[in-house]
Amino acid sequence: xxxxxxxxxxxxxxxxxxxxxxxxxxxxxxxxxxxxxxxxxxxxxxxxxxxxxxxxxxxxxxxxxxxxxxxxxxxxxxxxxxxxxxxxxxxxxxxxxxxxxxxxxxxxxxxxxxxxxxxxxxxxxxxxxxxxxxxxxxxxxxxxxxxxxxxxxxxxxxxxxxxxxxxxxxxxxxxxxxxxxxxxxxxxxxxxxxxxxxxxxxxxxxxxxxxxxxxxxxxxxxxxxxxxxxxxxxxxxxxxxxxxxxxxxxxxxxxxxxxxxxxxxxxxxxxxxxxxxxxxxxxxxxxxxxxxxxxxxxxxxxxxxxxxxxxxxxxxxxxxxxxxxxxxxxxxxxxxxxxxxxxxxxxxxxxxxxxxxxxxxxxxxxxxxxxxxxxxxxxxxxxxxxxxxxxxxxxxxxxxxxxxxxxxxxxxxxxx
Ligand code: AMP
Ligand code: GLY
Numbered sequence: 001x002x003x004x005x006x007x008x009x010x011x012x013x014x015x016x017x018x019x020x021x022x023x024x025x026x027x028x029x030x031x032x033x034x035x036x037x038x039x040x041x042x043x044x045x046x047x048x049x050x051x052x053x054x055x056x057x058x059x060x061x062x063x064x065x066x067x068x069x070x071x072x073x074x075x076x077x078x079x080x081x082x083x084x085x086x087x088x089x090x091x092x093x094x095x096x097x098x099x100x101x102x103x104x105x106x107x108x109x110x111x112x113x114x115x116x117x118x119x120x121x122x123x124x125x126x127x128x129x130x131x132x133x134x135x136x137x138x139x140x141x142x143x144x145x146x147x148x149x150x151x152x153x154x155x156x157x158x159x160x161x162x163x164x165x166x167x168x169x170x171x172x173x174x175x176x177x178x179x180x181x182x183x184x185x186x187x188x189x190x191x192x193x194x195x196x197x198x199x200x201x202x203x204x205x206x207x208x209x210x211x212x213x214x215x216x217x218x219x220x221x222x223x224x225x226x227x228x229x230x231x232x233x234x235x236x237x238x239x240x241x242x243x244x245x246x247x248x249x250x251x252x253x254x255x256x257x258x259x260x261x262x263x264x265x266x267x268x269x270x271x272x273x274x275x276x277x278x279x280x281x282x283x284x285x286x287x288x289x290x291x292x293x294x295x296x297x298x299x300x301x302x303x304x305x306x307x308x309x310x311x312x313x314x315x316x317x318x319x320x321x322x323x324x325x326x327x328x329x330x331x332x333x334x335x336x337x338x339x340x341x342x343x344x345x346x347x348x349x350x351x352x353x354x355x356x357x358x359x360x361x362x363x364x365x366x367x368x369x370x371x372x373x374x375x376x377x378x379x380x381x382x383x384x385x386x387x388x389x390x391x392x393x394x395x396x397x398x399x400x401x402x403x404x405x406x407x408x409x410x411x412x413x414x415x416x
């Protein structure tokens with residue numbers, strides 16, 4: 001089958017490799033990266049333009065598509081592809097608002113009784129400022145409503161910081177129109193975990209549990225990033241907790257979408273805080289996580305294309321997913337400076353020496369057969385092991401074989 005994978009990150013490289021292992025497909029990456037190049041045909045497209053991606057996918061006559069990033073989903077690419085008869089993994093524009101608008105997502109959660117932090121919404125800077133000046137419980141979490149490339153959530157420790165953040169978002173328009181509405185919410189304490197399910201609009205099928213490390217430095221310090229590493233399964237989520245997550249969060253969301261008349265077809269990702277009041281939703285994403293996908297798909301034994309077809313045909317209730325019992329750890333190597341400014345174009349060496357792990361490329365490109373850095377998160381080394389500890393040791397041992405100028409990675413991925 002001819003399959004389109006849309007996006008250019010480590011997540012998309014993992015999706016391409018997973019589909020390629022099925023052997024019987026021709027895979028196209030729109031636009032892909034230095035790692036997908038060769039496994040798939042990289043098709044250059046501007047990533048911001050759903051229209052151009054659509055035209056390119058149709059031109060390549062793809063019969064199936066997986067949409068990695070949120071932006072094209074929010075822009076309605078899945079609707080257009082399905083309309084053209086392409087078997088597509090990803091929700092339509094309406095359901096993708098669960099990620100596209102934080103205010104919409106909060107209203108959805110309230111409507112359907114899904115536990116989440118208490119919050120207020122503001123469209124006026126003056127009113128928001130009056131609120132944070134009166135508020136006594138700090139830190140406060142301030143979120144720009146729209147998509148802000150993972151940078152729209154600020155944890156303000158003091159009223160001064162909160163006021164500066166509101167100025168940046170609502171007056172200076174640091175994130176453009178994404179900051180027209182701002183949500184201010186209670187700071188939740190606990191451990192964070194990700195929970196992903198496939199969803200066919202009627203029912204859902206959980207993926208293996210996983211945990212992401214969002215902060216840039218060891219010990220969860222520093223700025224938020226797209227994710228510096230992951231592991232699966234997550235010992236933080238035992239069987240009773242998983243049941244609670246499924247019943248109080250996932251099932252309510254899936255039923256909620258149905259009741260609202262916008263059934264969700266694709267991957268639903270709940271970012272959770274495990275608090276002493278139980279699991280609370282920090283955010284929903286309408287797609288696979290990056291780098292959660294790298295560890296989850298490393299453990300998936302059921303052919304991914306079968307799952308995608310079952311989602312499309314609303315047959316998830318007929319399917320069970322088989323998982324490798326081993327643990328997986330993914331350590332992300334980034335360019336020095338990320339998530340702030342960083343340099344690009346540095347040669348990546350030593351890739352050929354990695355024998356016991358998979359290297360999923362993210363910000364790389366290939367030129368004359370050589371690999372160069374081209375982004376903040378450059379690659380993720382993903383290893384399997386009989387235990388989390390073994391997978392972690394292997395991932396780090398293999399990662400040490402790779403170098404590029406300014407390479408930076410956390411040293412504590414996989415340690416709880
Ligand atoms: P989000 O994009 O909404 O998941 O937020 C990004 C990150 O900010 C999360 O992964 C958390 O680490 C943190 N965060 C978001 N909301 C809260 C909250 N209410 N309490 C504590 N931390 C939060
Ligand atoms: N790893 C976090 C995300 O994909 O949003």
